[in-house]
Amino acid sequence: MLNKVFDKDVAMTEFGISSPESVLGFTNRNVPPYISALIPERNPDYVFQTQQLGIMSIWWEAAPDEPLFISGPHGSGKTSFVNQFCARVGAPVVSLTARSRLDRTDLIGHYIIDKDKTMRFVDGPLTRAWRHGMVLLINEMSAAPADLWLSVNELLEGAPLFIEATGEVVKKHPRARIVMTDNIRGMTDDGNGLYLGRHLQDPAVMDRCWKLRMEYIDEESETALLESRIPDVEVHGIELPVWKKQFAQRLCAAANKVREAYFGSHDVQPIEATISTRVLLRLKDLLIISGRTKELSVKDALNWALRIALTEAVDKTSALTIQKIVEAELGNICSHLAAP
Ligand SMILES: Nc1ncnc2c1ncn2[C@@H]1O[C@H](COP(=O)(O)OP(=O)(O)O)[C@@H](O)[C@H]1O
Numbered sequence: 001m002l003n004k005v006f007d008k009d010v011a012m013t014e015f016g017i018s019s020p021e022s023v024l025g026f027t028n029r030n031v032p033p034y035i036s037a038l039i040p041e042r043n044p045d046y047v048f049q050t051q052q053l054g055i056m057s058i059w060w061e062a063a064p065d066e067p068l069f070i071s072g073p074h075g076s077g078k079t080s081f082v083n084q085f086c087a088r089v090g091a092p093v094v095s096l097t098a099r100s101r102l103d104r105t106d107l108i109g110h111y112i113i114d115k116d117k118t119m120r121f122v123d124g125p126l127t128r129a130w131r132h133g134m135v136l137l138i139n140e141m142s143a144a145p146a147d148l149w150l151s152v153n154e155l156l157e158g159a160p161l162f163i164e165a166t167g168e169v170v171k172k173h174p175r176a177r178i179v180m181t182d183n184i185r186g187m188t189d190d191g192n193g194l195y196l197g198r199h200l201q202d203p204a205v206m207d208r209c210w211k212l213r214m215e216y217i218d219e220e221s222e223t224a225l226l227e228s229r230i231p232d233v234e235v236h237g238i239e240l241p242v243w244k245k246q247f248a249q250r251l252c253a254a255a256n257k258v259r260e261a262y263f264g265s266h267d268v269q270p271i272e273a274t275i276s277t278r279v280l281l282r283l284k285d286l287l288i289i290s291g292r293t294k295e296l297s298v299k300d301a302l303n304w305a306l307r308i309a310l311t312e313a314v315d316k317t318s319a320l321t322i323q324k325i326v327e328a329e330l331g332n333i334c335s336h337l338a339a340p
Pocket residue numbers: 045046047048072073074075076077078079080081181217225277278279281
């Protein structure tokens with residue numbers, strides 16, 4: 001079903017999902033380079049979760065005038081999910097990260113003084129999305145105060161944009177879309193109060209959005225992701241593919257134990273930091289570096305990597321808990337690494 005907005009079918013296999021279905025996208029023929037340059041670069045290793053991709057695809061095809069709100073823990077892949085979806089459907093993305101002093105002019109635009117001393121109006125990200133038909137990606141939306149989003153409420157619904165400074169009215173391009181991501185759920189803070197400086201949002205704003213919840217990817221996919229990102233290093237006493245698989249499996253098992261401790265359970269005190277997919281990928285690289293440095297014992301090499309990847313910025317008790325979990329799960333797997 002192609003319509004006047006979309007002009008292409010993108011197979012689900014493009015997203016790494018084996019399904020005969022497809023999602024609508026753009027061919028981008030006749031699109032000027034300053035717009036096509038904003039189509040994100042495709043990362044072939046990005047792992048899509050079937051459920052989240054399903055919701056995204058329905059929203060994409062069915063709700064052009066409603067924003068999508070994606071919540072989920074930090075480093076769970078919210079921002080990259082949007083960029084990687086857009087890379088595959090061929091949608092240009094203009095992004096910004098919210099902050100407490102963000103105001104309407106940061107979204108809509110402002111005058112600058114040009115080299116020849118004339119005043120010129122420069123479109124903000126919302127205006128660019130409206131004018132040229134781009135996806136406006138607002139990261140960490142609750143870092144901005146609730147009244148900012150309330151002040152652009154009618155735009156969230158796809159209304160024309162009136163630029164007070166120039167008197168221009170910009171009608172929403174049929175391809176313009178809004179996606180917001182956040183660590184908190186919008187109207188509640190997930191109960192543990194771990195995100196500082198966040199503003200609870202107005203129900204009138206949240207009411208207008210489709211909601212998508214992102215969690216860390218499942219253990220099997222995360223293991224496959226890690227495995228695909230391990231370089232061909234030299235190992236002894238074990239075949240390299242076997243080592244890669246075991247190393248990835250043990251790292252993911254460790255990450256999942258740490259995440260359980262972070263979210264807490266009735267009998268354990270929650271710890272204050274967790275291992276996101278982002279941290280896990282970094283830890284993997286650091287473990288390979290330290291494991292190949294033969295001056296360090298296995299334990300010291302692990303701790304060096306863990307401190308740099310995560311725990312140097314974490315309270316002592318949490319750091320120790322994380323260290324114990326990772327040590328127990330990894331065992332002596334890094335001792336197979338040969339010196340470079
Ligand atoms: N599903 C995934 N597939 C591949 N890489 C991922 C995935 N989720 C997270 N990552 C990795 O973690 C990093 C952080 O993800 P990001 O999208 O910035 O998270 P968030 O916006 O939720 O904080 C990405 O750059 C990517 O390397």
